Amino acid sequence: MNESHLICYNRNKRDPEGSRPAAPVRQRKRRRAGRGAGGGGGGGCGGRGPLDEALVSFLSWQRSAEERLISLEEARLEREAQAEERREQKEERRAEQERQHELRLFSMFTGALAAVRQTAPTAPPFAPTFSTDSTVPSATSGHTAILNALSAPATSILATLSGAETPGHSVYLSRRGNSIRQHQGILQEGYTQYHADKYQHTDNPNGIINMGTSENKLCYDLLHKRMTQPDMLHIDPALLQYPDWKGHQFYLCVCVCVQVVVMNGCGSLFSSIAAVLCDPEDAILIPTPFYGVITEDVHLYSGVRLFHVHLDCEPSGSGSRPFHLTVDKLEEAMRKAISEGLNVRAVVLVNPHNPLADVYSPQEMTGFLEFAKRHKLHAIVDEVYMLTVFEDTVTFHSVLSMDSLPDPQRTHVMWGMSKDFAMAGMRVGTVYSDNRDLVEALDKLGMFHGVPGPIQHQMAILLQDKDWINGKFLPENRLRMQAAHRYMTGELQSLGVPYLHRPAGFYIWADLRKYLYEPSFVEELSLWRCFLRHKVVLSCGQAFHCSTPGWFRIVFTDRQQHLTLGTFRCFSLLMIPEEKDNNIPDAIPLVSEDFILLDCQTSHPAESLDSLIGALRQQIHTSDWLEKNTPELSAGEDPELLDVFKDLLDRARK
Known part of the structure; x- marks a missing residue:
C-alpha cells in the first residue's frame, strides 16, 4: 500500500x-x-484547504497587479514620448520665430548704421503727419522714425515693471481716506509709468509711447494757431473773481440754455451727479466694457457702486453684433440687482461708446431711455465723443435733438472739450438737464470743481467761432482721424488681429485673445505688462471691466512718427505661426517674464556700437540669412549703404 x-x-x-x-x-x-500549498493533498481523496485557496487568490491578485502596473508604465512612457515630441515641435517653432526676429533686428540695425551718417531733420511742432489720400500706409512707411530712434543715444534703461505696492494702513487717515489712498488701477499705473519715461523724439527716443490714453494729438497745429490769436488773450477783472459756480453767463449763453452746469472735466461731473442722485451704497447700472475711471469718479467720494451689465463679445443672434447693448440686457441686469437687494438709482449710457466706439441710433437710445423711465432711473448720457465720428456713413444723433424725451426730468446729458476739441488738459465739462433741483444741487458742489474764468472765456470764444470750427477744424480733424484709423486697421489686418470696425472715437477695440497662454485675466495682465516693458502703453480689457479676457483698446490718434514706432514695438511681440498643429497652441505667446526683446530699448547709455554688433552677432550665428543675402542687394538707392553693410557683414562673420 x-x-x-x-x-x-x-x-x-x-x-x-x-x-x-x-x-x-x-x-x-x-x-x-x-x-501550505506545496503539501496539498494528492490523489482523489480530498480538495484544497483554506490556506491553499488563500494562496492561489493572492498569487492571482499579484499577477493582475503586476500586469496593471506594467500597463500603466507603458502608458506613462507613451505619454512622455508624446510630450517630448510636442516639446521638440514647440522648440523648433520658437527657434524659427527667434531666427526671423533676429533677421528683422539685423536688417533694422543695418539701416540704423546708415542713418547715423546722416542728420535726420526734426519735425516742426504741431506739424500734420497723416496724409489724407486713400492709400493705406504700409508697414514699412515709418522706417525713418524707427531709424531716428535707433540712431539716437539711449537715455534710459528699460526696467521690469513689478507693479506698485499697495500702501499700508495710515493712522492719520480715516477708513475712507485709507481706502482712497490704497486704491490702485491699471490705467493709472500705465499712465504713471508713461509720465516717468515719456517718449521724446530727440531727448528720450527710447521712452514710452502712449497708445492707451484717449487723447487726440493729430491737430495741435490747428489748435496752436487758433489759441494764440489775440481774442484768446483777453483778461477782464471779472474773470479773476469768483464766478457763478454753474459757469460764467457768457459761457452759458453760448450753450443756449441756462440749464447747463460747468465743471473742471466730466470726471468731476460724474462724481458730483452720483453724489446728488445717490446715497452711499446705492447703485448705478452701466454696460461693460466701459471707461474704467468712471468707477473712481462715482465711488471714491460718494461710496456709490456701479452694477455691471455684462455684454458678450460674441453675437447672440441675427441682427446682433459683438458687445451689443439691448433693452433686454438692461432689464435682466435690473432684475438681478433688485434680487441682490440693491437700490438702483440711475443708468449710464455712453454714446459714442468708450471703448467700443459704437454709435447708437436714435431708436436704440429711445429704447434705453424708455427702460430708464419704466424703472424711474436717471439716465446719465455721456456724449463727450459726439464730434469724433469720422465717416460719412454714420451719423451721430444727440438725445437733445429728439423731439421729446421719455423722461426729461431724469435725463442728463454730459459733454466736454477734452475729446471733440482735443483739449484734455483744459478740463472743461458741462452737463445739461431740465431738472432744476439737480442743477441747484450741482451748483453747491461747483465751488470744489470750478473752471478758471480765463479758461471759460477762451472756450466761449472758441465755440462762437463757427467758421473756424465748421470750415477748418472739424473737416481737417476728420481727415486726419480717417488716415490714422486706416493706418492702424491696416496694421491689424496684416497681423491677422480681429477688431471692431467702428467709425468713431480715438481707439480700436482689438481682440488679442490668441496671444494669451490661457483665457484668464492674469494672462491678459501679463501681456499688458509685456507691452509696457517694451515701452508701449495700451489699455487692457480688465481696466474697462470687460467680462472676457484678451481685449485691448489701442488709441490711434497720434502723430505718425509716434504711432508707427509704437505699432512696431507692439507688433514685434505678436508673432503668429503660419501653420497650426492640433497638439501645439494656436500661438506662441511671448509674455513670459523671462523673455527679453533685444533692441535699442534695452541699451545702456554707455554701450558702444561694437558691443551692440557683438550682441547681434551672437543672436544670428545660427542663421543662414547672411548666406542668402549679398551686400549688393542692400545697396538700393544709397550707394554708401553698401560699404556699411559690407563692414557689418565682415564683423558678423568673424
Missing part, C-alpha cells in the same frame, strides 16, 4: 468510540496543513 492509500485508510479509521481519527493520523494532518 503506498502512502496515499495509507493516508486514506487512516482517515477512515476511528478511535474506539468511533468519533475521532487515530492520534498518528491527526499529527500527520497537522504537519501536512503546515506545509
Whole structure:
C-alpha cells in the first residue's frame, strides 16, 4: 500500500468510540496543513484547504497587479514620448520665430548704421503727419522714425515693471481716506509709468509711447494757431473773481440754455451727479466694457457702486453684433440687482461708446431711455465723443435733438472739450438737464470743481467761432482721424488681429485673445505688462471691466512718427505661426517674464556700437540669412549703404 492509500485508510479509521481519527493520523494532518500549498493533498481523496485557496487568490491578485502596473508604465512612457515630441515641435517653432526676429533686428540695425551718417531733420511742432489720400500706409512707411530712434543715444534703461505696492494702513487717515489712498488701477499705473519715461523724439527716443490714453494729438497745429490769436488773450477783472459756480453767463449763453452746469472735466461731473442722485451704497447700472475711471469718479467720494451689465463679445443672434447693448440686457441686469437687494438709482449710457466706439441710433437710445423711465432711473448720457465720428456713413444723433424725451426730468446729458476739441488738459465739462433741483444741487458742489474764468472765456470764444470750427477744424480733424484709423486697421489686418470696425472715437477695440497662454485675466495682465516693458502703453480689457479676457483698446490718434514706432514695438511681440498643429497652441505667446526683446530699448547709455554688433552677432550665428543675402542687394538707392553693410557683414562673420 503506498502512502496515499495509507493516508486514506487512516482517515477512515476511528478511535474506539468511533468519533475521532487515530492520534498518528491527526499529527500527520497537522504537519501536512503546515506545509501550505506545496503539501496539498494528492490523489482523489480530498480538495484544497483554506490556506491553499488563500494562496492561489493572492498569487492571482499579484499577477493582475503586476500586469496593471506594467500597463500603466507603458502608458506613462507613451505619454512622455508624446510630450517630448510636442516639446521638440514647440522648440523648433520658437527657434524659427527667434531666427526671423533676429533677421528683422539685423536688417533694422543695418539701416540704423546708415542713418547715423546722416542728420535726420526734426519735425516742426504741431506739424500734420497723416496724409489724407486713400492709400493705406504700409508697414514699412515709418522706417525713418524707427531709424531716428535707433540712431539716437539711449537715455534710459528699460526696467521690469513689478507693479506698485499697495500702501499700508495710515493712522492719520480715516477708513475712507485709507481706502482712497490704497486704491490702485491699471490705467493709472500705465499712465504713471508713461509720465516717468515719456517718449521724446530727440531727448528720450527710447521712452514710452502712449497708445492707451484717449487723447487726440493729430491737430495741435490747428489748435496752436487758433489759441494764440489775440481774442484768446483777453483778461477782464471779472474773470479773476469768483464766478457763478454753474459757469460764467457768457459761457452759458453760448450753450443756449441756462440749464447747463460747468465743471473742471466730466470726471468731476460724474462724481458730483452720483453724489446728488445717490446715497452711499446705492447703485448705478452701466454696460461693460466701459471707461474704467468712471468707477473712481462715482465711488471714491460718494461710496456709490456701479452694477455691471455684462455684454458678450460674441453675437447672440441675427441682427446682433459683438458687445451689443439691448433693452433686454438692461432689464435682466435690473432684475438681478433688485434680487441682490440693491437700490438702483440711475443708468449710464455712453454714446459714442468708450471703448467700443459704437454709435447708437436714435431708436436704440429711445429704447434705453424708455427702460430708464419704466424703472424711474436717471439716465446719465455721456456724449463727450459726439464730434469724433469720422465717416460719412454714420451719423451721430444727440438725445437733445429728439423731439421729446421719455423722461426729461431724469435725463442728463454730459459733454466736454477734452475729446471733440482735443483739449484734455483744459478740463472743461458741462452737463445739461431740465431738472432744476439737480442743477441747484450741482451748483453747491461747483465751488470744489470750478473752471478758471480765463479758461471759460477762451472756450466761449472758441465755440462762437463757427467758421473756424465748421470750415477748418472739424473737416481737417476728420481727415486726419480717417488716415490714422486706416493706418492702424491696416496694421491689424496684416497681423491677422480681429477688431471692431467702428467709425468713431480715438481707439480700436482689438481682440488679442490668441496671444494669451490661457483665457484668464492674469494672462491678459501679463501681456499688458509685456507691452509696457517694451515701452508701449495700451489699455487692457480688465481696466474697462470687460467680462472676457484678451481685449485691448489701442488709441490711434497720434502723430505718425509716434504711432508707427509704437505699432512696431507692439507688433514685434505678436508673432503668429503660419501653420497650426492640433497638439501645439494656436500661438506662441511671448509674455513670459523671462523673455527679453533685444533692441535699442534695452541699451545702456554707455554701450558702444561694437558691443551692440557683438550682441547681434551672437543672436544670428545660427542663421543662414547672411548666406542668402549679398551686400549688393542692400545697396538700393544709397550707394554708401553698401560699404556699411559690407563692414557689418565682415564683423558678423568673424
